[in-house]
Amino acid sequence: MPLELGLRSGWPDSLRFLLQRYPRAIWPGHRNLGQLGQFWLQRHQMFKELAQMLLAGTQELIAGRLDAATFNGWFAPRFAFFVQELQGHHQIEDQHYFPVFMRAEPKLRLGFEVLEQDHDTIHAALDNLVAASEALVRALVAEPAMVTARAEAMAAAIERFLPLLGRHLEDEEDLLIPLILERGDATIR
Numbered sequence: 001m002p003l004e005l006g007l008r009s010g011w012p013d014s015l016r017f018l019l020q021r022y023p024r025a026i027w028p029g030h031r032n033l034g035q036l037g038q039f040w041l042q043r044h045q046m047f048k049e050l051a052q053m054l055l056a057g058t059q060e061l062i063a064g065r066l067d068a069a070t071f072n073g074w075f076a077p078r079f080a081f082f083v084q085e086l087q088g089h090h091q092i093e094d095q096h097y098f099p100v101f102m103r104a105e106p107k108l109r110l111g112f113e114v115l116e117q118d119h120d121t122i123h124a125a126l127d128n129l130v131a132a133s134e135a136l137v138r139a140l141v142a143e144p145a146m147v148t149a150r151a152e153a154m155a156a157a158i159e160r161f162l163p164l165l166g167r168h169l170e171d172e173e174d175l176l177i178p179l180i181l182e183r184g185d186a187t188i189r
């Protein structure tokens with residue numbers, strides 16, 4: 001079973017033993033979810049919503065319902081925030097949390113290694129998004145004839161990105177939330 005992002009559709013059975021004990025249905029309101037687990041889920045939700053919002057806004061531009069200046073003023077700061085926050089989130093996972101989780105449950109090590117590789121895949125895809133956004137912003141400012149084509153390329157890039165991001169976030173949650181529920185978040189830090 002391939003575990004690379006873009007090929008896998010969830011974890012193999014060998015990495016699901018905690019998820020089977022702590023299925024998603026019991027996560028909300030579980031007393032061990034704690035601040036750390038809630039914060040994690042909220043950050044992931046924010047990334048998904050923001051990416052969807054950036055796509056919807058770009059589609060509004062393509063449909064001609066937003067003018068260039070209004071769109072640019074809305075899009076540029078939100079896109080920059082998205083890229084910066086996602087990179088920061090991955091950095092703290094790679095440097096701090098994943099090593100802590102791997103020590104806490106060595107049987108999940110493979111999963112955390114896969115998630116680290118996901119971050120590299122996502123960063124390569126983010127580079128494409130950044131290039132598409134820069135081309136779009138250039139068109140918005142100085143090449144009006146190119147706006148629609150650049151906006152379509154931006155929307156296509158986000159549409160390619162969304163399933164990768166969604167798969168990564170869901171699998172990460174499936175690995176670490178059950179671990180937090182089993183141990184309590186105080187012992188994980």
Ligand SMILES: [Fe+2]
Pocket residue numbers: 090093115119168172
């Ligand atoms: Fe991650």
Ligand SMILES: [Fe+2]
Pocket residue numbers: 044089093169172
């Ligand atoms: Fe994450």
